[in-house]
Amino acid sequence: MSHDTSTETIPQRAEAIATAARAGAKAWSGVGLAERRALLQQFAGLVEEHASEWVRIATEIKGLTPGTPPVGEEWISGPWATLYYAGHLAQTLVRMEQGGAPTDGFDIRPVPGDRVAVEVLPHSVWDRLLLSGFSAEVWCEPGVSADEVRSTAGLGLREPEAVRGTCVVLGAGNIFSIAPLDVLYVLYADNRSGALKLNPVTDRLLPVLEAIFAPFIELGAVQVFTSDLELGAAVIAHDGIDAVHMTGSEATHDAIVWGAGAEGAANKAAGTPVLRKPITSELGGVAPVIVAPGRWSKRDLEFQARHVATMRLHNSGSNCVAGQVVVLSKDWKQKDEFLAALRRAFADAPARPAWYPGTPGRIDAARSGATPFEEVGGTPERTLLPTLDPREDEAAYSMEFFGPVLGVTELPGTGAEFLGQAIDFANDRLRGTLGANIVIHPRDLKAVGEDRFEQLLAGLRYGTIAVNAWTAVGYLSPFATWGAFPGHTPDDIQSGHGVVHNGLLLQRPERTVVRGPFRPFPRSWATGSMALTPVPPWFAHNRTAHITGERLVRFSIAPGWLKLPKVFASALRG
Template identity: 55%
Template sequence: MTATVTATIDAAVSALKGGEIQWSRTDLAARRRLLEQIHANTARHAQEWIEAAARIKKLTADSPLLGEEWVSGPYSLLTGAAALAESLLALEQGHSPVDGYPMRPAPGGRTAVDVFPHGIFDALLLNGFRAEVWSRPGVDAESVRARAGLGQRTPTDTGGVGVVLGAGNIFSIAPLDVLYQLYADNRVVALKLNPITDPLLPVLEKIFAPMIERGFLRLITGGPEVGSALVNHPGVDAVHITGSALTHDAIVFGTGAEAEQNRAANTPKLTKPITSELGGVSPTIVVPGRWSRADLRFQAEHLATQRLHNNGYNCIAAQVAVVSADWPQKEQFLAELRAALGRAPQRPDYYPGSADRVAAARRTYPQAQAIGARTLIEGMAPDRHEPALHTEYFAPVLGVLELPGAPAEFLARAVRVCNEEIEGTLGANILAHPATIKRLGERFESAVAELRYGTIAINAWTGLGYLTARASWGAFPGHTLADIQSGIGVVHNALLIAEPERTVVRGPFRPAPRSLLHGEFSLSPKPPWFVTNRTGATTLRRLTDFATKPRIAALPGIFASALRG
């Protein structure tokens, strides 16, 4: 590493040390106003953000896939900043951030906090979708209320300088991680951008200018050597990474022989605290039932979206569909799944190594089917040596794992396999007919409680949990540095709930108007994030504009576009 780079890092950390003193002197009202400024700047520079994202991901200006960039970029930061500002206002006024949010007992002595919908606009825009954050076992509602606020309960007691190693796939991840370090952990931040996202630097500098000017944030670019120097700088107190378990382990234990020695001695090379969000292999459990032809087609498109959003370059992308070998409609569903994978818009492989990972999957599985640039692997078994259950391909590769059993037996077996045989605990999806859920009753709810995942989506995609600012996002608790799986800690969590265990998202099994015809009280049409949605880019751009200034006048345009999808 050059002397110039060393000097740059030293200067950044030194400035942040001074900024920490100023942060400790910044009261809650001033911290809230900073969030409001970031919100306004995000709105002002949203189009510039999207143009940079399109260049990075090689998308044309009229690509329908730009909807993904609107919703997982500016929209996510707008809603995250607004929700955090609301929590700080509650603390300013002497309240808990969760005051006014319904709570109820959840299985296993947990407490569930209803975090979505929050207000009439949420209920209208995503009608029929719900999300709740579950506490860990033994935590009652009063404890949740008393502890919510995290670092903002004692704002003068700061946490030093934190380093955020940014992700290169979803462009709101790094900005939201910065906000979590600042507000949940109450520390100033050096954000090291992933080199893929370097073209976004000018946009982020404009959005975060109020934080940068006051010494609360520094943005740094460079390769792995810069990240390593930052992480190991003596002036840095904590680290957060979004990435792969391999990168995490290299930071914590080193590489090569050094890593082997450190692991054997259980002596990490990194001695400062590190939190992480690391992805894994995410499953979608397809519970057998009596589905109409329209149901089969819709849920096949749903599963295709769970895999193909951002071309599969998502830590939460579904990689394994778990289906019943005894489901009479299994072959119909798989035929619809193949068709949905083929209908989805083709796109460039912008993420490094994607083609190599696809090729490796096809070499490993000679029976794999090439559907355009996508790969479908059927005939997998619940085996600890099944590569697709343990290797996050981070590419458009989807496997199908068949297990025996009618609904109750199949679901119990699927939960056990997901918990014990599949790598990672970030998120799991369940697709199930409402009649089947009703028939299973408590057995279905017990299965949800038994799944050890940080986000569980029922007839929805766990990606919606990522987009829900007040939901927690991270691995299921309990991982260690030596067995990191999907990471340690959470982010987002705009209500600043202390040590949440999981987020549970529920959605409608059918889109409107079919949902209404079948007794599901949901007005939501085909979700705009579906890769097969024809108007997704327009709808999600309008939704982002709405998030800049929520207002009734904007709703008709959003609804009109959504209904055409």
């Protein structure tokens, strides 16, 4: 419950937040599985109820024109992503309430490297219709058996009464479902109370977030607050806070863990962190888009160019998993045709502001290197770096631009040889391990062979890998995991530590592998795919994204056959 904090000092406010978090953890320990599911369902209803206000505020924050297709990004990456996750997490609770395991009804198969994979998408008839042609698997760490996956799934819900204390969630400022989804994960997977500190960009969403979390706030398990840097630091440091989860930059993570400035650098060099409590994090990185050479039709070139442009231009490039470096084969006969189509896709995508704070400076930094750049049109900020040298330490390989800047580099080879070199390049030269994308024609995939292709995927060290899809589909998939590839250490954190989402509450996930159709419906059928998905609503060029996005929200709160025709009608017009 909100109260007047205008006369309180920073230590007093931090004390109040920590005290409330402690009381909330105790209250949460008394909430069993059935009541936790009921709270989640109430939450979902409130998301749908307040979705229009959520999107209206998001539209204003990002400088979008109401009622235009770019607003669809806010419907899909805001209320719909949140609703979609809440509904699927509730399914996990139902299975556990009934004495089953979260993985009951999910196929598990062996994959390369002594791993097993849990098939998590599609899982329902609605998945098969709304995301027709898309699939996802969670690959577990090497050595984890199928039996272990089944027997350990559930995380904090295995003993809901054994609450693990309190957690401060440092909310992201770019995609507005991140903060509420992170809080749900803290509550249900980590089994802690959650104190959500908003990013200053999202302060205006405080009333909406308080409204959708009202059942949890009334219980005391959640609180939401705006803050400046000083209050945030005081809350994090408070003894009443047991853990921290953050979404943000690597620099912010290091300032929290090691301290700021020269003192922080010295602490990091000495291995003496100032934060002595667990921290999980999702920190973005430089995401590759590996384009396998092949023989493509003109329509394939145009569609996949728009696909790659979407990976960069969605949210004006202010995404932790925005594609940043396109890796092409210098031996691809259609390379120049594809680059021409990519330039057109950038120029033709609907204009939207480069709205995120600091974007102009990051674009200037991207353009100021030795590599030539092109202003490709559409908006003044859209930039192509067409000739990145794979042998040099280009800034694009280490700096996350977080804006509409896309680089291109070239490697030799075709087929499996090219894929192997591109994977080594991504692993060894690009900063971070959050997401990697591969675009490959089904004919060329068949030539490589499925077994060999999966071996190549096993060697690609990223937390989400998307084949003929964008890794954002992994973010949207509730049973998939979202986070860096495991193994980063606090002194070299790169894309972070730990995962979120993970609606099956798997204990030792390693990565998510997403696959999509190479062509949209109806052309998908020409490649042997029965996918029914037209141009996806998250594509930057989709003409009805705002309509489809809202209809997906209204559908998700109460799925039904009578609602499907309107969703499909809008999607097909996109």
